[in-house]
Amino acid sequence: MQAVTASDLVRHFGAWRDRAMNTPVYIHHHGKPKLVLTSVDFIDALSAAKAPGGTNDAAMATLLEMIDASVVVTDQALMVNGTNALARQRIGRADWQGLPLADIVPEAVRPFLLRAADVTLASGQVERLHLRLGDHGERKVDVAIYPFQDGVCIIGRDQTAPQALALAQAHARIVDEMLGLIGTTAWVRMNPRGYVTDVSSAFEAMTGLPPEACRHVRLPTLFDPATHAFVDAALDRAIDSMANGITSARLLTSSVRAVPVRVAISGKLLRMSEDAVIATISLDAAALPTSS
Structure with missing residues (x-):
């Protein structure tokens, strides 16, 4: 069963409308299913199957096959x-x-x-x-x-896969929280063209930039012009070979000074999901100034 909250449905109606063409989407309000978004074909098949005078075998078969x-x-x-x-x-x-x-x-x-x-x-x-x-x-x-x-x-x-996914997402959130507390390592998620789709809270703390300012720009754009090309080359290699790459760079922040970092980029998720490239960004301690 696909389920969505009423608020999320409003924010991303187009995506949920497309999903409802294949299988009914249950709309939750205060944690409980209240409405169902589905296609006209599904409703027509359901109505035909329950029509007076007996079950329409063709409609029944259509209805069954539409249930995910x-x-x-x-x-x-x-x-x-x-x-x-x-x-x-x-x-x-x-x-x-x-x-x-x-x-x-x-x-x-x-x-x-x-x-x-x-x-x-x-x-x-x-x-x-x-x-x-x-x-x-x-x-x-x-x-x-x-x-x-x-x-x-x-x-x-x-429910095996959804529960496994929920557990993996919970683990990822916990790791993100820990990285945020340390404040020296963050992650960035990109699509297969290298455009940022999500950043961790640690990245926001590291740069002082709100996530909205980073999304929909290509990863190298987040680095100063002098090291932009290094990140661009590492990103292209990761996407093309679906392998890991690492480079040094200087990360732009909300302050005037760019921060020296090490950038590790992996395209391995592309083999499984075809929609995600991951980069981790760590402060380069060796290049940071030390207090006297």
Whole structure:
């Protein structure tokens, strides 16, 4: 499930509108989902699937494929009568149609999921499970079971990657806070053309420049003209070879004096994300004046 706060939606409506064309975006207010932003095609498919007189099989198939999660639909006997592509990948078999739900559920979680499905059938209430799958429970999956027509609709969302990303981002924030306290090392994030997209709080403290003044300029612009070319060459090498490079330079600040620094630039993230170049900037202690 994609989720966004109402304020972030207003600030970046174009980006979230584009995402909503592929999968519904849940709009949160005070931490709770209140509205859904989605495409007309999705709503039309949903309306057709629920139209009086029975389910439109084509509309149902379209609806299932538009959901960015694993979806399994059953009848009141918990026999499978609908899936989407993500669910079929997880099931790993082509003959799922008409099988008992128990036959396609991993054995380790089968009792819990079947019991929850029975509760939903009997009560009409939504049941939610937080499951761990894989040989060592390495995959974390959130499951919601909804009453649907005379059976249930089971939606499973793999939370392994989002949770890993959230943890990595938390680690990055902590490291940034520590660097900010030290005040001698900062990081800068750039796009593949070398234009700054983000800077750390330590960079702001080091230069006295607000982040807004640094974004959307090419990294070498942040250095004095005498060392501009060194940074430019190191940046080009990092982007072209997706390797690491280091050079000395003088960093511009809000004061008159430029600060001597060491600049390390890595393009390795381009191999994985295709959208990020990272530079670390450290004060060059050997070049700084010492107190008498």
